[in-house]
Amino acid sequence: MDADYIVVGAGSAGCTVAARLSEDQGSRVLLLEAGPKDTNPMIHIPAGGRSLLRHPVINWNYGTAPEEGSGGRSIYWPRGKVLGGSSSINGMVYVRGNAADFDGWAQMGCRGWSYADVLPHFIKSETYHGEGDDAYRGGGGPLQVQPYRSILPLTHKFVEAAQQAGFPLNADYNGAHQDGVCYAQMTHKGRMRGSTAATYLAAAKGRTNLSVETGAVATKLLFGGKKCTGVAFRQNGQDKVLHAAREVILCGGSVNSPHLLQLSGVGPAAHLQSLGISVVHESPGVGQNLSDHYITRIQHRVKGAVSMNQLARFPRYVPHVFRWLLMGDGALTFSAITAMVFTRSREGLEVPDLQFLFSPGSYTQTSGVLEREPGMSVNVCPARPDSRGSIMVENPDPLAPPIIRPNYLSAESDLQVMLSGVKQTRRIMAADAMADVSTGETQPVDPIETVAEMRRVAQAIGTTIYHPVGTCKMGEDPMAVTDSRLRVHGVQGLRVVDASIMPTLTTGNTNAPSIMIGEKGAAMVREDAAA
Numbered sequence: 229m230d231a232d233y234i235v236v237g238a239g240s241a242g243c244t245v246a247a248r249l250s251e252d253q254g255s256r257v258l259l260l261e262a263g264p265k266d267t268n269p270m271i272h273i274p275a276g277g278r279s280l281l282r283h284p285v286i287n288w289n290y291g292t293a294p295e296e297g298s299g300g301r302s303i304y305w306p307r308g309k310v311l312g313g314s315s316s317i318n319g320m321v322y323v324r325g326n327a328a329d330f331d332g333w334a335q336m337g338c339r340g341w342s343y344a345d346v347l348p349h350f351i352k353s354e355t356y357h358g359e360g361d362d363a364y365r366g367g368g369g370p371l372q373v374q375p376y377r378s379i380l381p382l383t384h385k386f387v388e389a390a391q392q393a394g395f396p397l398n399a400d401y402n403g404a405h406q407d408g409v410c411y412a413q414m415t416h417k418g419r420m421r422g423s424t425a426a427t428y429l430a431a432a433k434g435r436t437n438l439s440v441e442t443g444a445v446a447t448k449l450l451f452g453g454k455k456c457t458g459v460a461f462r463q464n465g466q467d468k469v470l471h472a473a474r475e476v477i478l479c480g481g482s483v484n485s486p487h488l489l490q491l492s493g494v495g496p497a498a499h500l501q502s503l504g505i506s507v508v509h510e511s512p513g514v515g516q517n518l519s520d521h522y523i524t525r526i527q528h529r530v531k532g533a534v535s536m537n538q539l540a541r542f543p544r545y546v547p548h549v550f551r552w553l554l555m556g557d558g559a560l561t562f563s564a565i566t567a568m569v570f571t572r573s574r575e576g577l578e579v580p581d582l583q584f585l586f587s588p589g590s591y592t593q594t595s596g597v598l599e600r601e602p603g604m605s606v607n608v609c610p611a612r613p614d615s616r617g618s619i620m621v622e623n624p625d626p627l628a629p630p631i632i633r634p635n636y637l638s639a640e641s642d643l644q645v646m647l648s649g650v651k652q653t654r655r656i657m658a659a660d661a662m663a664d665v666s667t668g669e670t671q672p673v674d675p676i677e678t679v680a681e682m683r684r685v686a687q688a689i690g691t692t693i694y695h696p697v698g699t700c701k702m703g704e705d706p707m708a709v710t711d712s713r714l715r716v717h718g719v720q721g722l723r724v725v726d727a728s729i730m731p732t733l734t735t736g737n738t739n740a741p742s743i744m745i746g747e748k749g750a751a752m753v754r755e756d757a758a759a
């Protein structure tokens with residue numbers, strides 16, 4: 229079972245990497261995935277995603293350590309454990325980020341990652357089916373990006389209200405600029421979810437030089453001196469070993485990539501030694517620089533309009549099942565988020581630092597499931613937070629989860645941005661267009677006028693929107709884990725290619741940038757092999 233390239237993790241980035249590397253007929257590529265094949269139908273029906281949030285098999289079901297920022301609560305962190313990884317369970321919203329995010333990476337010393345450098349990889353990755361400028365959008369890539377096939381009137385009301393509140397309509401927030409209110413673009417494939425397994429990997433299926441092993445949990449990276457030579461993994465209760473003739477490419481995501489590096493002896497030396505893990509290479513930044521999108525949700529009770537709350541219940545969803553089967557639209561094509569606003573927390577900022585994510589549904593505070601009563605909600609999200617946390621191995625057993633400490637709201641600046649976002653969202657929800665569909669705000673119940681009040685509310689009801697990044701950041705400073713070609717500093721034969729290499733969060737959801745990283749990472753592997 230040896231290969232030229234072993235790709236660990238078949239998620240957003242990993243499927244992209246394996247599909248692109250296996251285009252070279254002369255390269256033997258082996259893709260290892262801890263979870264099963266993506267045969268569960270709920271993965272593929274867009275509205276089925278809600279049922280996967282706490283799925284016992286195809287989800288890693290992580291939780292954060294209770295911390296001050298989350299009021300002593302553990303915040304639930306789903307991550308996909310299945311072919312397609314988190315792209316098989318995510319909300320499918322397609323957001324590339326702001327050009328300034330990538331220019332910022334280049335400014336931090338990540339050579340080759342400016343917006344001009346990454347744009348061709350975004351374009352290569354997609355086939356776009358919506359309105360936009362061809363200079364920014366792709367027409368021949370595996371990933372299908374399209375507008376919603378059905379839109380509830382509540383979403384139109386929100387978009388209208390935002391315009392009344394002064395936010396201009398933006399037809400393509402993945403185009404020339406991000407500002408304004410917009411309808412969400414989705415990684416759908418026709419009526420189905422377009423995960424990277426259903427798109428990239430499906431297109432590569434049948435190539436004899438690509439093997440995919442599922443139910444295969446990598447437990448350790450193997451080293452000969454400082455060279456990574458292969459991977460130890462557990463499959464069907466058996467321990468096995470694979471050797472890589474060229475490289476091991478780690479695509480385990482922002483939680484598992486740093487965890488596997490630490491388990492394998494690449495990380496903060498003193499901590500690893502305290503757990504009895506032999507150090508291969510001291511790299512103090514492995515697991516540090518964790519950054520995530522922490523939100524406060526504003527909810528309204530709905531009158532005189534249909535929300536997802538009603539449509540998700542029997543018997544209201546029954547006609548939608550037929551509609552989905554016959555016409556490929558209706559409520560089964562819905563995910564949670566249908567419209568968004570990108571804006572600034574204060575005057576003078578060059579680019580947006582806030583994202584509002586609108587859902588024509590309302591959710592219970594603690595478990596995030598749809599409420600019984602009809603409602604709508606807006607997630608207020610500081611898009612480029614300053615708070616940083618960590619992910620650390622605490623048990624040398626490779627199957628034990630690491631400790632996740634996001635340190636939410638430890639930077640006061642994040643609260644100031646969030647406070648501005650709450651005030652702006654309330655302005656939108658008070659606009660005329662909302663008057664005939666809202667009976668008023670139901671959450672948060674406490675006043676939010678000051679940073680102290682914002683802190684109390686965010687501690688009590690804030691939560692993640694599942695975008696951890698940064699735990700194996702690329703760069704050249706002493707805390708950087710990889711260089712700009714995503715090679716792990718201090719060792720040979722090993723790269724990290726996934727969301728964990730982002731030095732900072734992008735302004736928006738993180739699936740599209742993770743796939744772009746997969747595209748660019750694969751291109752760099754191929755260039756280096758040819759050099």
Ligand SMILES: Cc1cc2nc3c(=O)[nH]c(=O)nc-3n(C[C@H](O)[C@H](O)[C@H](O)COP(=O)(O)OP(=O)(O)OC[C@H]3O[C@@H](n4cnc5c(N)ncnc54)[C@H](O)[C@@H]3O)c2cc1C
Pocket residue numbers: 236237238239240241242260261262263281306307308309310311312313314315317318319320321322323444445446447479480481482484485488693694695696726727728737738739740742
């Ligand atoms: C519930 C949810 C909703 C989200 N909604 C959106 C959204 O609407 N839009 C958006 O842009 N982003 C969204 N995201 C975020 C986005 O999906 C992620 O940022 C992105 O998928 C990360 O890609 P990745 O390749 O880094 O990791 P992943 O896609 O998580 O892939 C990692 C893969 O590695 C595998 N793996 C890990 N460890 C091992 C091991 N030891 N051995 C073998 N395999 C291993 C995992 O099982 C997984 O398949 C959401 C995420 C979640 C969880």
